Amino acid sequence: MKGPSLPHPATATSSRNKYPRMFHLLFFLAVGTLVLTWNRLSLADLSPDSFLKKSKFQKCSVDTYLATGLEFLKTAERPPLEEYILRRNNLAKALVADGVDAFIVEPGYTFSYYANVTQPEWEVWEPEERPFLMVIRPAELPNGTVIANTSFLVPHFEEVRARLLNMPFPEKISTVTYEEHWNYYTTLWESPIWGETLSPTLMVDEEIRDFIVRGLESNGFTVVGLSGEVEAVRQVKTDREIGILRAVNTGTVEAIRAMRKCLYYGVTENEVVEVLDNTMRAAGMDPFFDIVEFGKQAALPHGGHDGQAKLEPGDFILIDVGSHLYGYSSDVCRTFYPLSFPNPPPPEYNVTEKLAVWQVVLDAQAASVKAMVPNGTAAAVDIAARSVIEAAGYGEAFTHRLGHSLGIKAHESPYLNKGNFGAILRPGMVFTSEPGVYVLNHFGVRHEDILVIKEDGEAENICGGYATSPWEP
Numbered sequence: 001m002k003g004p005s006l007p008h009p010a011t012a013t014s015s016r017n018k019y020p021r022m023f024h025l026l027f028f029l030a031v032g033t034l035v036l037t038w039n040r041l042s043l044a045d046l047s048p049d050s051f052l053k054k055s056k057f058q059k060c061s062v063d064t065y066l067a068t069g070l071e072f073l074k075t076a077e078r079p080p081l082e083e084y085i086l087r088r089n090n091l092a093k094a095l096v097a098d099g100v101d102a103f104i105v106e107p108g109y110t111f112s113y114y115a116n117v118t119q120p121e122w123e124v125w126e127p128e129e130r131p132f133l134m135v136i137r138p139a140e141l142p143n144g145t146v147i148a149n150t151s152f153l154v155p156h157f158e159e160v161r162a163r164l165l166n167m168p169f170p171e172k173i174s175t176v177t178y179e180e181h182w183n184y185y186t187t188l189w190e191s192p193i194w195g196e197t198l199s200p201t202l203m204v205d206e207e208i209r210d211f212i213v214r215g216l217e218s219n220g221f222t223v224v225g226l227s228g229e230v231e232a233v234r235q236v237k238t239d240r241e242i243g244i245l246r247a248v249n250t251g252t253v254e255a256i257r258a259m260r261k262c263l264y265y266g267v268t269e270n271e272v273v274e275v276l277d278n279t280m281r282a283a284g285m286d287p288f289f290d291i292v293e294f295g296k297q298a299a300l301p302h303g304g305h306d307g308q309a310k311l312e313p314g315d316f317i318l319i320d321v322g323s324h325l326y327g328y329s330s331d332v333c334r335t336f337y338p339l340s341f342p343n344p345p346p347p348e349y350n351v352t353e354k355l356a357v358w359q360v361v362l363d364a365q366a367a368s369v370k371a372m373v374p375n376g377t378a379a380a381v382d383i384a385a386r387s388v389i390e391a392a393g394y395g396e397a398f399t400h401r402l403g404h405s406l407g408i409k410a411h412e413s414p415y416l417n418k419g420n421f422g423a424i425l426r427p428g429m430v431f432t433s434e435p436g437v438y439v440l441n442h443f444g445v446r447h448e449d450i451l452v453i454k455e456d457g458e459a460e461n462i463c464g465g466y467a468t469s470p471w472e473p
């Protein structure tokens with residue numbers, strides 16, 4: 001059967017029936033989508049009644065929130081040019097104190113802290129193998145003041161794109177460029193920025209990739225890890241940073257308080273997440289995590305259930321949530337009852353133990369705040385809270401560290417755990433205090449507030465004030 005032949009019958013049929021077949025396909029797709037959608041709708045219980053309830057819930061929550069006047073936003077402004085200059089100059093002084101020639105950083109959180117460019121803003125498609133490095137060196141002015149002198153190692157063909165980032169510098173940025181076939185580490189080493197220094201010592205942090213560190217080390221540089229005064233620069237918050245952290249964290253607690261006034265029994269955890277997120281969005285904040293857990297679900301500190309649990313009388317509601325504002329994070333937690341749950345609770349709900357634990361966790365938090373003093377250790381803060389919970393007999397149930405610092409990341413160093421005797425607290429550091437007690441298959445309680453270490457006096461709460469009872473979260 002060689003040579004030219006007629007079209008194969010099947011092919012012929014197929015081409016003649018192309019359009020009717022496509023209609024079949026579309027028809028089945030449409031029916032399939034309908035069936036799938038219907039299943040999902042019924043799974044999520046989006047009956048008209050439940051849908052209406054949720055819309056009312058959201059309107060109530062957003063309206064209650066907006067009715068506060070959103071005064072808390074007033075302490076925040078987007079960091080201006082001077083803020084970035086201040087940060088780099090603080091870094092320059094720290095480099096001198098640590099005896100290091102330069103700090104080197106790739107696009108990421110630290111880069112955005114010093115020059116307002118995040119990793120995805122530079123690496124638009126995927127992490128880029130060609131190094132784009134910011135090099136910050138200390139320079140001494142004739143009057144003795146130390147300021148930062150910044151350069152960028154950048155592929156030649158990307159130099160214009162680097163300039164178009166409009167990074168916050170008062171002058172044109174200074175670049176060291178390389179061609180694709182060069183050894184770019186040698187290019188950096190041979191550049192005039194090092195003057196007479198033969199083997200410049202570079203400090204890097206955890207965001208730089210290992211292959212770049214090895215490339216620098218095998219081409220004339222000495223590379224050391226983040227420590228000392230350089231590490232403290234980002235840990236000690238400036239007044240502008242504290243202003244933003246105060247706004248976003250207070251705004252997050254206020255959103256929980258507003259939403260709480262609109263809660264009803266039968267609502268699911270997922271519905272609360274959606275409404276709380278939209279409530280925060282009404283203030284221009286951008287939620288990025290939201291853990292909502294009812295009753296025994298809250299025994300898992302970071303969630304893990306499917307969010308379908310429905311609120312029942314007697315359940316504690318635990319919410320741990322974070323939003324962004326001008327790139328800064330909130331991270332707060334409240335454990336509470338809805339407005340309608342009677343105080344004191346009727347005995348049939350059997351909540352005596354839960355109420356006692358609620359108070360133990362609050363007392364633990366208060367003890368930790370007393371230990372947040374300049375020159376105290378991170379460990380001492382954790383231990384202060386842990387001792388209270390241990391004395392109440394729940395030591396085993398406080399399963400995680402007490403807290404962490406926060407800023408442009410929700411979790412930053414120093415970390416408040418009972419082994420961290422090396423980290424010394426300084427005024428201007430900002431911490432979460434978030435003790436908790438978790439009894440599996442029973443309940444969970446956590447309170448989380450944000451504190452600033454003060455030069456003298458008690459650490460200051462910057463998230464709108466502590467909870468005082470499950471009815472006053």
Ligand SMILES: *[C@@H]1O[C@H](CO)[C@@H](O)[C@H](O)[C@H]1NC(C)=O
Pocket residue numbers: 078079080081116166167168
């Ligand atoms: C920092 O970046 C943001 C968004 O990319 C921009 O709106 C802001 O103006 C920049 N800040 C400065 C000081 O350039």
Ligand SMILES: *[C@@H]1O[C@H](CO)[C@@H](O)[C@H](O)[C@H]1NC(C)=O
Pocket residue numbers: 141143144145
């Ligand atoms: C040193 O000189 C710089 C630049 O002229 C100036 O901004 C700074 O205020 C001076 N510092 C002192 C301590 O005089």
Ligand SMILES: *[C@@H]1O[C@H](CO)[C@@H](O)[C@H](O)[C@H]1NC(C)=O
Pocket residue numbers: 139140149150192193194
């Ligand atoms: C920054 O470093 C470059 C290169 O070494 C030098 O030309 C420039 O004068 C320095 N700027 C300051 C303000 O020290």
Ligand SMILES: *[C@@H]1O[C@H](CO)[C@@H](O)[C@H](O)[C@H]1NC(C)=O
Pocket residue numbers: 350353354
């Ligand atoms: C009440 O709760 C406690 C623990 O909190 C439990 O040991 C006890 O069995 C419960 N009582 C009833 C009647 O469920």
Ligand SMILES: *[C@@H]1O[C@H](CO)[C@@H](O)[C@H](O)[C@H]1NC(C)=O
Pocket residue numbers: 374375455
């Ligand atoms: C903390 O320690 C530093 C250095 O040892 C000291 O100068 C400072 O006075 C101390 N501050 C307090 C509040 O004890």
